[in-house]
Amino acid sequence: MSESSFTVLCNVGVLELEDGCEVKFSIDAYRNYRYASIRKYLKTDGFFGATRAGITMTPDIVRALAPLIASLPEDNTPGPDKDLGKFAKRPGMSVVARVSTFQGVKGLDLRQWQEDETYTGWTKKGIRLPYAKIKEIKSLFARMKEALDEKPLEF
Secondary structure (H helix, E strand, O other), X not given: OOOOOEEEEEEEEEEEOOOOEEEEEEEEEEXXXXXXXXEEEEEOOOOEEEEEEEEEEOHXXXXXXXXXXXXXXXXXXXXXXXEEEEEEEEOXXXXXEEEEEEOOEEEEEEEEEEEOOOOEEEEEEEEEEEHHHHHHHHHHHHHHXXXXXXXXXXX
């Protein structure tokens, strides 16, 4: 495989959504670098494909985030927003994890935050996962962490 090729190393699992979409959790590689990917896919009768909604995380971010997500309560009642943490992805770029309520619906939000001389704030990259599926999300994050902790996957 060429060093600049993208490849899926491990399909961790799928979170089915009610709106004709699904969210795929996977371990991928690009330019000999492993990362965790969470991406939303559109499923219709005539089309199946990736949307722009999604985020990639370093193995260190997943290892730090998995226990925080595992400790979240399963109560889906909307409440005050709660930041789980801000995790450095690379210089000037972080992933922010938070539980928030938007339009009366509670969700787990994973978004990129940029801080550099040109811009400080949220980027378009990120995904919002429905808190109603937190039990499945916890399981998928635990499996993602386990996949990253196993013997390095070949690429």
